[in-house]
Structure formats: structure tokens, C-alpha cells
Amino acid sequence: MAQEAAVTAGPRSGARRQFLNDPDDVVAEALEGFARAHSDLVRWNRDPSYVIRADHGAHGSKVGLVSGGGSGHEPLHTGFVGRGMLDAAVPGQVFTSPTALQVAAATQAVDTGAGVVQIVKNYTGDVLNFRIAAEIAQDEGARVQQVLVDDDLATDPQLTGNPDGPGRRGTAAVVAVEKVCGAAAEAGADVVEVAALGRRVASSARSLAVALEAPAHPGRDRPSFDLGEHEVEFGVGIHGERGVGRRPFAPAAELLPQLTAPLVESLGLRRGDAALVIVNGLGSTHPLQLSLAYREVTRLLDGLGITTARSLLGSYVTALDMTGCSVTLVRLDDDLLRLWDAPVRTAALTW
Amino acid sequence: MAQEAAVTAGPRSGARRQFLNDPDDVVAEALEGFARAHSDLVRWNRDPSYVIRADHGAHGSKVGLVSGGGSGHEPLHTGFVGRGMLDAAVPGQVFTSPTALQVAAATQAVDTGAGVVQIVKNYTGDVLNFRIAAEIAQDEGARVQQVLVDDDLATDPQLTGNPDGPGRRGTAAVVAVEKVCGAAAEAGADVVEVAALGRRVASSARSLAVALEAPAHPGRDRPSFDLGEHEVEFGVGIHGERGVGRRPFAPAAELLPQLTAPLVESLGLRRGDAALVIVNGLGSTHPLQLSLAYREVTRLLDGLGITTARSLLGSYVTALDMTGCSVTLVRLDDDLLRLWDAPVRTAALTW
Numbered sequence: 024m025a026q027e028a029a030v031t032a033g034p035r036s037g038a039r040r041q042f043l044n045d046p047d048d049v050v051a052e053a054l055e056g057f058a059r060a061h062s063d064l065v066r067w068n069r070d071p072s073y074v075i076r077a078d079h080g081a082h083g084s085k086v087g088l089v090s091g092g093g094s095g096h097e098p099l100h101t102g103f104v105g106r107g108m109l110d111a112a113v114p115g116q117v118f119t120s121p122t123a124l125q126v127a128a129a130t131q132a133v134d135t136g137a138g139v140v141q142i143v144k145n146y147t148g149d150v151l152n153f154r155i156a157a158e159i160a161q162d163e164g165a166r167v168q169q170v171l172v173d174d175d176l177a178t179d180p181q182l183t184g185n186p187d188g189p190g191r192r193g194t195a196a197v198v199a200v201e202k203v204c205g206a207a208a209e210a211g212a213d214v215v216e217v218a219a220l221g222r223r224v225a226s227s228a229r230s231l232a233v234a235l236e237a238p239a240h241p242g243r244d245r246p247s248f249d250l251g252e253h254e255v256e257f258g259v260g261i262h263g264e265r266g267v268g269r270r271p272f273a274p275a276a277e278l279l280p281q282l283t284a285p286l287v288e289s290l291g292l293r294r295g296d297a298a299l300v301i302v303n304g305l306g307s308t309h310p311l312q313l314s315l316a317y318r319e320v321t322r323l324l325d326g327l328g329i330t331t332a333r334s335l336l337g338s339y340v341t342a343l344d345m346t347g348c349s350v351t352l353v354r355l356d357d358d359l360l361r362l363w364d365a366p367v368r369t370a371a372l373t374w
Numbered sequence: 375m376a377q378e379a380a381v382t383a384g385p386r387s388g389a390r391r392q393f394l395n396d397p398d399d400v401v402a403e404a405l406e407g408f409a410r411a412h413s414d415l416v417r418w419n420r421d422p423s424y425v426i427r428a429d430h431g432a433h434g435s436k437v438g439l440v441s442g443g444g445s446g447h448e449p450l451h452t453g454f455v456g457r458g459m460l461d462a463a464v465p466g467q468v469f470t471s472p473t474a475l476q477v478a479a480a481t482q483a484v485d486t487g488a489g490v491v492q493i494v495k496n497y498t499g500d501v502l503n504f505r506i507a508a509e510i511a512q513d514e515g516a517r518v519q520q521v522l523v524d525d526d527l528a529t530d531p532q533l534t535g536n537p538d539g540p541g542r543r544g545t546a547a548v549v550a551v552e553k554v555c556g557a558a559a560e561a562g563a564d565v566v567e568v569a570a571l572g573r574r575v576a577s578s579a580r581s582l583a584v585a586l587e588a589p590a591h592p593g594r595d596r597p598s599f600d601l602g603e604h605e606v607e608f609g610v611g612i613h614g615e616r617g618v619g620r621r622p623f624a625p626a627a628e629l630l631p632q633l634t635a636p637l638v639e640s641l642g643l644r645r646g647d648a649a650l651v652i653v654n655g656l657g658s659t660h661p662l663q664l665s666l667a668y669r670e671v672t673r674l675l676d677g678l679g680i681t682t683a684r685s686l687l688g689s690y691v692t693a694l695d696m697t698g699c700s701v702t703l704v705r706l707d708d709d710l711l712r713l714w715d716a717p718v719r720t721a722a723l724t725w
Contacts, residue, residue, distance in 0.1 A: 097662050310408075
């Protein structure tokens with residue numbers, strides 16, 4: 024068995040070595056490790072697979088909050104399970120939606136009678152499976168609301184000229200949606216109010232990402248795309264797919280404005296407006312690089328008179344070991360600011 | 375200027391693209407970004423360069439805590455500046471010690487009259503420059519104590535057979551030393567007590583690391599060493615240098631015990647003992663991979679009857695974008711456990 028795994032996991036020419044045993048087991052083994060490391064916060068339900076707050080149900084009735092999606096984006100979503108954020112996260116295989124039965128089981132598990140809000144990133148598989156799961160849970164008597172997160176400006180129909188496509192993908196804005204909904208649920212808002220707040224955050228958020236290097240799937244030996252020596256991949260999502268186009272490699276002071284300025288325009292942000300700024304590493308981007316990128320983003324906003332009211336700097340929504348970053352802007356008002364600032368205690372976010 | 379930077383920063387054949395402008399400015403620009411993102415916690419003194427708690431001096435007199443070293447290891451040390459941990463961090467250029475004048479300035483800045491503890495990783499340049507800085511500060515009337523962190527078993531003289539060498543390097547155990555000393559200082563311990571606790575943590579800690587891929591310096595176009603297709607670099611430090619030897623690539627269930635078992639032996643851990651377990655990403659290691667590695671480490675400890683009393687799982691002490699991980703074990707007693715559990719609020723560690 025170990026021999027077989029060694030052969031499977033072993034790199035070939037130019038390959039990336041990874042910590043794994045059998046590639047088919049990477050998600051389950053990682054979830055087991057994650058739950059071991061954070062047993063004060065979460066427990067892992069192995070089958071059907073979901074991660075749930077260790078103290079779920081200990082604090083009476085409140086709106087349950089569930090999100091999920093393919094694995095490979097860690098710390099999303101499992102890292103956001105805990106007080107003030109998600110009640111459960113439902114991980115699929117790498118870059119693969121969780122099944123409707125997984126999502127339904129998690130939805131029912133977190134329902135204390137106050138209803139459940141499902142936070143869904145806009146991908147065809149996730150949308151489909153969460154919808155079926157919601158119907159299953161509703162058939163069993165749960166009140167279920169859904170919030171669709173679709174912040175990726177690179178896939179905006181107005182820009183792609185494809186009005187019949189799936190629309191904007193869901194990327195790093197999901198962290199803001201989960202944080203705000205989590206705070207509202209913790210404060211006793213009802214299921215309709217929590218969902219309305221989540222939709223408000225989603226509609227106030229836009230993101231763009233650039234990749235400097237493609238990721239490699241566990242057990243596969245090559246990056247998912249190749250870049251020329253002087254190119255970057257602009258408008259990438261979080262699944263290792265190509266972006267909307269290749270652009271010339273350039274200094275950070277030129278690259279980051281290419282990500283940030285279109286967000287400002289799309290949201291119609293003006294002098295005096297306040298924004299939450301998320302500069303997010305896509306997997307292999309070093310903190311030095313992210314801090315430097317953050318400097319460029321906020322200098323541009325300073326110049327436009329837009330206030331960086333709050334920020335999040337780190338690798339929160341990743342695409343395996345892709346090198347690059349995404350920039351997310353969320354228009355803030357006093358309500359959202361207060362919910363963003365509310366206490367949170369999860370593996371990836373605590374204050 | 376931008377044109378010039380583009381040429382400097384541009385990758386050549388097989389190179390890694392990075393977010394940067396002029397490579398000479400990467401540390402300063404990243405520090406500016408870091409301080410912008412965490413203005414509630416820290417401020418950056420540009421010249422001489424150090425990062426200091428934003429609320430320094432606001433809470434009366436307490437032992438000051440300073441650490442530092444070359445950059446490229448972020449979030450270490452700047453990410454650990456804040457309540458319950460460091461008062462200041464002194465960053466050098468990438469993989470280069472800060473100057474004695476930088477360290478002396480930070481030491482004097484955090485001295486409220488209760489003395490200062492310097493936490494120094496065991497590298498020749500750091501040891502030398504912190505010693506000179508301590509003498510400068512002492513000449514100005516400060517009481518300065520030093521804690522040397524030397525946890526890297528790969529460079530243990532007993533194993534390398536070089537008793538006249540610099541001894542064990544300081545690596546991820548420095549996080550535990552900073553946490554415990556920070557909690558003690560916050561609780562009002564005096565400068566001798568804080569230093570003694572730090573030394574107790576350092577002497578109770580051992581680490582080993584393995585690299586799956588070498589890092590590349592900012593602005594350089596090649597990894598710092600090459601690995602064969604079926605090799606890993608065993609016993610690496612955190613400066614992109616080669617380790618103590620090449621070993622065959624193997625499944626995680628074989629690689630992680632190679633890191634963990636020697637630590638158990640070196641510390642003389644036995645059935646019933648309690649340990650802090652740090653599984654630390656070296657820069658580009660995805661959370662999925664780290665969680666999987668953590669599973670292997672703690673399964674081994676479970677089998678030996680050693681209790682994983684506390685753990686830290688994530689990328690805390692990095693070597694630029696090296697792929698790989700380190701494992702650190704710290705023998706815990708009730709005092710250390712209590713100090714580890716005390717509240718902390720920094721950019722990289724909060725509970």
C-alpha cells in the first residue's frame with residue numbers, strides 16, 4: 024500500500040512534490056488532521072462529510088449558517104467554522120462540489136429551529152447541489168434561505184459579453200459574507216434578516232485576481248497551465264483554470280492597480296466612501312509579497328480619497344498552490360462595519 | 375523608473391514571478407504595507423527600521439520583549455507584535471541580520487524601566503548584533519536579558535559531529551518562546567523571570583524540517599538549490615540553504631515520522647508526557663498538505679502515548695516560498711501550558 028502510494032505520489036520530471044499518501048485520500052486525511060488540530064473549535068463528521076462547531080447547540084437556538092464547496096481553497100470554508108461565523112462547512116473533493124446529501128445533512132445538523140442560511144459561491148455544481156439540499160431540508164421542515172456570492176468581476180457578463188453564461192464566479196468576498204452573516208446570526212437576527220445582510224454584502228463586493236504561476240493538483244505532476252516568461256494570467260478564478268487573458272509581467276506598482284481600479288469603477292466608489300479591502304494570497308504567495316501588494320492597493324485607494332476602513336491581508340481563499348493574489352473591495356456602511364468588527368473565533372479568523 | 379524595475383523584476387527562463395518593484399525595496403515596501411494593514415496593532419519606525427506595538431507604553435511599566443532577524447520568514451517576527459507577545463520586532467534585509475543599531479534602538483524604545491528581554495535565534499550574525507545592541511542599551515542604563523533559541527536538531531553537534539560549530543539553529547520554537555515570554559511579561563513577571571521562562575521553553579524544544587522544493591530570493595530567478603525528481607532535502611533550515619542530506623521522496627506517512635521520531639528521542643519524551651506540537655509550513659505549503667502532515671505527526675505521538683496537549687498548525691516561520699514543513703515539539707508543564715493559553719492579540723496569532 025505504502026509502495027503503491029509512493030509511486031502514485033512521486034513526482035515526474037519538473038513535478039511538484041507534495042505531502043500525501045494516496046491522492047484519493049488527501050481531503051479526508053487533511054480533514055482528520057484539521058479536526059485534530061482544532062478540536063476545541065470543530066468536529067468532523069466523517070460520513071457524510073462536514074465540519075461542524077464543537078459547541079453546536081450549546082448556546083440555544085440561533086440561525087444556522089452553512090457554506091461549502093470544493094476542497095483546495097483552504098482555509099476556506101472549514102477555517103471559518105466557529106463562534107461568530109459558520110456553524111458548518113461542507114467540503115467536496117478537490118475543486119469538486121460537495122454532494123447534495125452532504126449539504127442536506129449539514130443543513131439539518133445546524134438547524135436549531137430558527138432556520139438555516141446557506142452561503143453558496145456561484146459555480147454551477149455548487150448552486151445545483153445546494154439547491155437540492157435546501158429542498159431536502161425544507162421537506163423535513165427546515166426554513167432555508169440562500170445567499171449567492173458572485174464577486175469575480177473577471178466573469179461579469181457585461182465584460183465578457185456573454186449574458187447567458189453562469190455570471191460572476193464567487194471568490195474571496197465569501198469571507199466577508201460569512202463574517203457578516205455569522206455576526207448577525209450570533210446577535211439573534213432571524214433567518215430572513217441574516218440572508219438579506221449576506222445578499223447586501225455580496226452585491227457590494229467585487230474581486231479580481233492575477234496568477235503568477237499555476238497550481239498543481241494533488242498527485243498530478245504538472246501545473247494546470249503554463250505561462251510564458253514575461254506573462255501573468257489575468258482574471259483567474261480559484262480552480263486553476265486560465266483567466267480571461269494573458270498580460271505582460273510588470274512591477275507591483277503597475278500590476279496591482281490593474282486589479283484594483285476596475286473594482287472601484289464597478290462598485291462606483293467615490294471620494295469619501297469606505298471600503299473593506301481584502302488582499303488575498305492564492306496559495307503560494309509569501310506574506311512579504313502580499314504586504315507589498317497591499318501597499319500598492321491602498322496607495323491607489325488613498326489617492327482616490329477612498330477610505331480603507333477595514334482590511335484583511337493573508338491567504339484565506341486559495342487555489343491549491345497557485346502563486347498570485349486577489350483583491351476584493353466591499354463597500355461598507357455602519358451596519359456592515361459593526362458586524363465585521365463583532366467578535367469571531369475560528370481557526371483562520373479570530374478577533 | 376517603472377521601466378527599470380520591470381526589467382529587474384522580470385523573470386528569465388524557468389523563473390518565478392513575484393510581486394515587487396525594485397528588489398532592493400521589497401522589505402521596506404512590505405513593512406509599509408504590513409503596518410498599513412495592521413495599524414490597530416503596530417506602527418513601523420522607518421529609520422532605524424523596527425515594528426513596535428501601537429499601544430506601547432499605554433499600559434504602564436512591564437518587561438519589554440524584542441526579537442528580530444532576517445526578513446523572509448514572515449509572519450515571524452512582525453506578525454507576533456502585540457498584546458501578550460512581542461513589543462517590537464527588528465527586521466533585517468532578506469535572510470540578513472538586522473544591524474546592532476536597529477536592535478539597540480528597538481530595545482531602548484520598548485524599555486519602560488522594567489528591563490528588556492531579547493529573543494535571539496541562534497545564527498552568528500543575529501547573536502553578534504543582538505549582543506552589541508544589548509551592550510549599547512545597557513550602557514544607557516537598560517537591564518537587558520537574552521534568550522537564545524536553538525531548536526533545530528538537524529544541526530545538533532551530537533549529530534553533526536562538529537562540537538566547535540555554531541550549534542543548533544533557531545527555527546520555529548521561537549514562536550513558543552515569544553508566546554510564553556510575552557504572557558509572562560504581560561502578567562508582570564520581572565526581567566529575570568521572563569528570561570528564565572524563555573530559556574526553559576528553548577531548552578524543552580526541538581525541531582526538524584524537510585523541503586520538497588527550494589525557495590527563490592526576491593528578484594532572483596532560480597530556486598536556491600535543485601532537487602532530483604525523487605528526492606527531498608532533509609534537515610533544512612529557514613534560509614534556503616541545503617539541509618543535512620537528501621532522502622528519497624516518500625508518502626507523508628513515512629516522511630513525517632522521519633521528522634517526528636528524532637524529536638521525541640532527543641527530548642526524551644515518554645508515555646504520559648505532554649507536548650506542544652507545531653506543524654509549520656515553510657512558505658508555499660498548502661493548508662491541505664499541512665493538515666495532512668499534522669495528522670501523521672499526531673498519529674505517531676498517539677501511538678507512543680504522548681499527549682498533544684496544544685498545537686499550532688499553519689505557516690508561521692517561513693523560508694520565503696520554500697515548499698516543505700517543520701515539526702517542533704515542546705515539552706509542556708503546567709506553567710508553560712498556562713502561559714501558552716494566556717490571551718494574545720497579534721497579526722498572526724490571536725486568542
